[in-house]
Amino acid sequence: MKSIYLIRHCSATGQEPEAExxxxxxxxxxxxxxxxxxxxxxxxxSSPFTRAVQSVNPLVEQKQLELTLEMRLTERVLSKKPLEDWLDKLELSFQDMDQVVGNGESSHTAQKRVVEVLDEVLEGKEERVAIVTHGNLLSLLLNYVDSRYGFKEWRELSNPDVYLVTADEDRTLSTTRLWRA
Structure with a gap:
């Protein structure tokens, strides 16, 4: 059985890639x-965004592990321009997974790239892997595992947050929230 720990980064100073x-x-x-x-x-x-790397550095150092940076784990870009009604647009993006706002990324497109990472982990030799990412992308991955995860569950995420996804020999996936803020 594979165990994959999905980790949302800790509290950060902002949303830009360099936010600490x-x-x-x-x-x-x-x-x-x-x-x-x-x-x-x-x-x-981990996502290469500073807040994700800093969130997991103490764990990596403690366990003396190598940290692999993965661009496909960067946060989903809902829109390339600031939106006053971004929360409404985000909610709609969970209802219509193909919705694109401006030059942003649809939920399906973002989900596809994070699922690629999950599939590679499932195919890999390691039995216990941690994946460090961002709230919206984490929600989309959880939605892939269990379609009941959506906007409401995204709103309930904490910083940090940890979910465990397990895969049996038939690659049947299940998820459990481990972190209680």
Whole structure:
């Protein structure tokens, strides 16, 4: 059985790729490492965004693991322009997975790229892998595993958050929320 830990980054100063963790976020990253210390994680794959890397660095250092940066784990771009009604547009994107706002990325397109990473992990030799990403992309991956995950569940995510996806020998996937904020 494979165990894949889906991790949302800790509290950050912003949404841009270079946004760092806040002071609270740095404390959360330490707590996250403590929380996962007993798990026998063999590999960590992360979005290259600073907040994701900083969120998992304490865990990587503690377990003496190599961190693999993966562009397909970057946050979904709903729109390339700021939107006053971004929350409404985001909600609609869970209802119509093909909706594209301006030059943004549809939910289906974003989901496809994160599922590629999941499939590679499922095909890989490691049994316990952590994937570090962002809220919207994490929600879309959870939706792939269980279609009941949607906008409401995205709103309920915390920073950080941890879900465990398990895959049996038939690649039947199930998910459990591990982190309780």
């Amino acid at each position: 963790l806040t002071e609270e976020g740095r404390h959360q990253a330490e707590k996250l490492a403590e929380f996962l210390a007993h798990e026998e994680i063999e590999r960590v794959i």
